[in-house]
Amino acid sequence: MSALYAVLWKDLVSEWRSRDRLVAMGVFSLLVVVVLYLAAPPGVGPEARAHVPGLLWVAYLFAGVLGLNRAFATELENEALSLLALAPVERGFVFLGKALASFVLLLVVQLATAIAFALAFDLDLWPVAGRLAGVAALGAAGLCSVGTLFSAMAVRTQYREVMLPLLLLPLLVPVLLGAVRATNALLLEGTLPWPALQLLLVTDGVFAIVSFLTFEVVLDE
Amino acid sequence: MKRNTKLLRATAGCLAACAGLWAFFIWRAPIDSMQGPLQKILYVHVPCVLGAYLGFALTAASGALYLWRRDERFDRLSAASAEVGVLFCTLVLLTGPIWAKGTWGRWWTWDLRLTLTLLLYLVYVSYLLLRSFTEGSERAARFAAVYAIAGLTVIPLNYFAIDLAGGRTVHPENLGRGSLGAGMGAPFALGMLTAFAAFAHLLVRRLEVGALRAALDRAEAEAMRREA
Numbered sequence: 001m002s003a004l005y006a007v008l009w010k011d012l013v014s015e016w017r018s019r020d021r022l023v024a025m026g027v028f029s030l031l032v033v034v035v036l037y038l039a040a041p042p043g044v045g046p047e048a049r050a051h052v053p054g055l056l057w058v059a060y061l062f063a064g065v066l067g068l069n070r071a072f073a074t075e076l077e078n079e080a081l082s083l084l085a086l087a088p089v090e091r092g093f094v095f096l097g098k099a100l101a102s103f104v105l106l107l108v109v110q111l112a113t114a115i116a117f118a119l120a121f122d123l124d125l126w127p128v129a130g131r132l133a134g135v136a137a138l139g140a141a142g143l144c145s146v147g148t149l150f151s152a153m154a155v156r157t158q159y160r161e162v163m164l165p166l167l168l169l170p171l172l173v174p175v176l177l178g179a180v181r182a183t184n185a186l187l188l189e190g191t192l193p194w195p196a197l198q199l200l201l202v203t204d205g206v207f208a209i210v211s212f213l214t215f216e217v218v219l220d221e
Numbered sequence: 222m223k224r225n226t227k228l229l230r231a232t233a234g235c236l237a238a239c240a241g242l243w244a245f246f247i248w249r250a251p252i253d254s255m256q257g258p259l260q261k262i263l264y265v266h267v268p269c270v271l272g273a274y275l276g277f278a279l280t281a282a283s284g285a286l287y288l289w290r291r292d293e294r295f296d297r298l299s300a301a302s303a304e305v306g307v308l309f310c311t312l313v314l315l316t317g318p319i320w321a322k323g324t325w326g327r328w329w330t331w332d333l334r335l336t337l338t339l340l341l342y343l344v345y346v347s348y349l350l351l352r353s354f355t356e357g358s359e360r361a362a363r364f365a366a367v368y369a370i371a372g373l374t375v376i377p378l379n380y381f382a383i384d385l386a387g388g389r390t391v392h393p394e395n396l397g398r399g400s401l402g403a404g405m406g407a408p409f410a411l412g413m414l415t416a417f418a419a420f421a422h423l424l425v426r427r428l429e430v431g432a433l434r435a436a437l438d439r440a441e442a443e444a445m446r447r448e449a
Contacts, residue, residue, distance in 0.1 A: 146371065149367070149371070150368075153351070153355075153364045153367070153368070156355070156360065157351065157354040157355045157356075157364075158354045158355075158356065159354055163350070163351065163354055166347045166350055166351075167347050167351060167368060170340055170343040170344045170347055170372075171344065171371060171372065171375045173340055173375075173379055173382055173383075174375065174378040174379055174381070174382040177382040177383070177385065177386050178382060178385070181385060181386065195385055196385060199378070199381055199382055199385055202378065202381075203378050203382075206374055206378060210370065210371055210374055214288075214367045214370065214371070217288055217363050217366075217367060218363065218364065218367055220360075220363065
């Protein structure tokens with residue numbers, strides 16, 4: 001467990017000192033919001049706004065992939081990744097530390113993106129803010145768990161920036177569908193559908209377990 | 222290598238015999254009163270699904286076996302199954318829309334089964350890309366095995382996700398016993414047999430290529446060691 005805290009602390013402190021990942025994710029996410037508004041402006045009425053929650057998740061997803069791409073890229077410098085692999089600790093906890101650090105960063109970016117999104121698309125998110133944050137966190141957990149696993153693989157392949165989304169996106173469909181459905185119901189009807197939450201919870205659990213168990217073989221040199 | 226040649230000849234013989242009979246029975250099969258000759262695509266489409274699912278299941282199973290035993294033969298089996306599976310799935314995704322355009326009036330619909338098959342296809346195409354973009358055969362084998370296992374675990378989740386999103390199915394249900402009309406059973410059964418024979422033949426061929434590549438890599442490494 002101490003490995004988890006050590007990796008989490010190391011990642012957050014190094015991010016706090018440089019802030020490059022957070023800034024890149026935040027600016028990129030804002031750009032995506034602007035581009036999405038220009039490409040698909042919402043009309044008036046619930047029918048014309050039905051696609052808006054989906055767009056919010058596209059922005060989250062892009063920001064998440066950008067951040068995850070950097071999660072292990074920094075570990076390549078000075079062969080830090082080899083040292084992580086050599087550390088006499090349970091590698092699953094190294095995975096959890098890396099995934100939690102990405103999760104925290106994504107939550108911050110999600111908050112900024114939601115505010116920009118609410119302003120651009122004229123949404124009143126305040127009455128559902130708590131529940132929306134819960135859905136965003138569940139989606140981010142799924143994205144970061146399997147994303148961290150694939151990021152550790154993609155960083156040691158050719159075309160690493162391209163490889164991560166290629167690996168990640170086909171597997172993220174349950175997270176995306178559950179999160180978009182929950183957000184849709186929340187924004188349009190003010191309710192939180194239990195089946196969508198169930199799907200998110202189960203997917204997060206399955207992804208976390210698979211990633212925790214298989215990270216061991218991914219980290220080998 | 223000798224054993225492989227014998228196996229290749231056997232599977233090629235089976236394939237040729239089955240394919241000949243299959244074509245004959247498809248030609249003789251009755252023409253559907255509603256869909257016309259287009260319905261005969263059933264005898265190609267469904268058997269290809271068998272090859273695709275068989276390939277993907279074998280990829281994940283041999284990937285898991287590789288992680289357990291670290292025997293490179295399992296990895297070669299995994300890579301070969303994925304390639305053959307992707308080939309069959311491509312055929313499924315090509316023949317399906319041809320049939321759909323004739324019967325439903327559109328090439329594609331986001332139906333539960335169609336979407337699941339497409340996602341499965343994308344997962345295994347990404348699997349092949351991961352293999353080809355990873356340097357070092359041992360590392361590629363490990364990464365690919367992990368990805369194949371993750372790809373398999375996501376199938377039931379995808380099922381619930383698409384069901385939840387209202388992916389009502391318009392695709393015909395699985396064929397049950399006695400649901401085929403008179404004269405349709407023989408070409409259908411032969412189609413399944415041909416797909417299986419084609420799958421086995423291509424798999425053995427691809428395995429042979431994998432074994433040759435591994436032998437070449439070993440010979441090159443040995444030559445370099447001697448030079449050094």
